[in-house]
Amino acid sequence: MNMNDQQHLAVPPHSIEAEHAVLGGLMRFNEGFDRLGDLQGKHFYRADHGEIFAEIVRLVSKGGSADVITVLAAMQARGAVFGADLGVYLNQMAQSAPSASGIAAQAKVIVDRALLRGVIHIGDKMAGLAHQPLGKSGDQVLDQAQSWITALAERRVRNEPRMIRTVLAEFVDGVSQRSEGQDSAISTGIEELDRLLNGGFRPQQLIIIAGRPSMGKTALSSDIGLNISEQHSVLMFSMEVGSQEVAGRALANRGQVPLSKVMGRIDQNDKSAWDGVTHGCIRLDDVRFAIDDTPAITLLELRMKAKAWKRKHGLDVIIVDYIGLMSGGDGDKRTDQVGSYSRGLKALAKELGVTVIALAQLSRKSEERPDKRPILSDLRDSGEIEQDGDVVMLVHRPEMHKPDAPELRGYTEVLIRKQRSGALGDVHLMFDGPTAKFTRWIGPPPAAPETKSSGGGFGSKR
Structure with missing residues (x-):
């Protein structure tokens, strides 16, 4: 690399010509503000140009006129130090400015160069x-670097105030789409559950599925995940069950073959079972359901794997x-650590724009009640799980307490206690x-339960 190339690389990307064109154009055509797009003062390479732009914005926002004379007077009144040639400099920019229609293209150039400088800054x-x-x-350094890049990529998304009539028009369109069966919600594949969830799960939500051991929370989340994976991408982090067992359960689920046969030994003459295995394999061949069975995974590892999977294969739902x-959670107390996991999973859902389904254990308190039904306060280890969850579902199977009652066989309650x-x-x-x-x-x-569990009604406290 020669010296000229080194000098060229040392100068950050910018375009003084584009900055002159925009500033001069705005002073000649104040209506050009409607064509600025994402342009802000921070995007200008030269600090004095950023200050001139800010002054033009102030004048126009107050309903005044921003031309060479008014901008010069306003900046002098503020005590801005630009030297005696400021007026001449402003006039030169205004005289060489393009038409009002050319402002948009030059503003785009300024924003683009600012993005390139941002990339260099992040690289440094x-x-x-x-x-x-x-x-x-x-791993932590890599995760931080990914977050910086993600934030830079999203920096141009502007969330500006809008009149309620505009927002309402979009909302009514959504109501119309839902009534016609067209909705952005992700169906759980269980009609009764979708109905109570207003169509299903949605991006950026943290869904908590909780229950006592053997109540079916893993089975429910897996069944829902398989249903979703027929149309969407699902990634399951299974820390309690290995990938082989998850695959076996999925085969039993989709092939309608008893799990005991799938996980055991199928007789060669059992045509029905082998037909079910074949049918299950065919159905599972088309789903997008991935499994990671890393034991005791840290939040950092989970974040990095989820980001990588979304980048390579797309991702809509994460099951934990x-x-x-x-x-690896923050804090010395178990409650603090679990709270950091729930906060981190909620943040990940928002960052990646996915639904996160997190399973949680319930304490033994429910078993001390006459009806054995769980309530929100039974959530184990941390109250922050309840706070962070957008939806909290408690899974209860009465037959686990009364195995000899035939009328309870298979009966399962999914109690939505926060939404x-x-x-x-x-x-x-x-x-x-x-x-x-x-x-x-x-x-x-x-x-009917002997006593009503708490938590009924509409809505829920955060």
């Missing part, structure tokens, strides 16, 4: 952090089974244990 920060990680591990088995934007209520399902499949419960519930 990344190099500096890599040289001096300040106690961070290599279960939150209590994660490791930020919807009603609370109970969903009655039939659970087929051998295939880990949930379907609609036909008829009335087998028995």
Whole structure:
């Protein structure tokens, strides 16, 4: 590389000509503000140009006129130090300015050059952090670098105030689409559950599915995940069950073959079972359901794997089974660590624009009640799980407490006890244990609970 190339690389990307054209054009054609797009004062390479732009914005926003004379007077009144030639400089820019229609193209050039400078700045920060990680591990440095790049990529998304009539028009369109069966919600594949969830799950939501051991929370989340993966991309982090067992359960679920046969030994003459295995394999061949069975995964590892998977394959739903088995959380107390996991998963849902389904354990308190039904306060380890979740569903199977009652066989209650934007209520399902499949419960519930569990009504406290 010769000296001229080195000097060229040392100068950050910019276009003085474009900055002159925009500033001069605005002073000649104030209506050009409607064509600026994402342009802001911080995008100008020269600081004095940024100040001139800010002064023009101030004048126009007050309903005044921004021309060479008014801009010069306003800047002199503010005591801006530009030397005696400021007036001449402003006049030169105005005289050489393009038409009002040319402002848009030049503004785009300024923003583009600012983006390139931002990339260079992020690159320098990344190099500096890599040289001096300040106690961070290599994975943490990489995650920070990814977050910087993501923030830079999203920097041009402007969230400006809008009149309620505009927002309402979009909302009514959404109502119309939902009434016609067209909705952005991700269907769980369980009609009764979708109905109570206003169509299903939505991006950026943290869904908590909680229950006591053996109540079916893993089976429910897996069944829902398989349903979703027929149309969307699902990534499951299974810390309690290995990938082989998850695959076996999926085969039993989709092939309608008893899990005991799939995980055991199928007789060569059992045509029905082998037909089910073949049918299950065919159905699973088309789904986008990925499994990561890293034990005791950290939030950082989960974040990095989810980001990489979304970049390579797309991603709509993350399932975490279960939150209590994660490791490396902040704080010395278990409640603080679990709270950091739930906060991190909610942040990840928003950052990636995906739905995160996190499984959680319930304490033994529910078993001390006459009806054995769980309530929100039974959430184990941290109250922040309840706080961070957009939806909290409690899974309860009465037959686990009364195994000799035939009327309870398979009966499952999914108790929605928190939903930020919807009603609370109970969903009655039939659970087929051998295939880990949930379907609609036909008829009335087998028995009314002895006492009502708390948490009914509409809406929920955050």
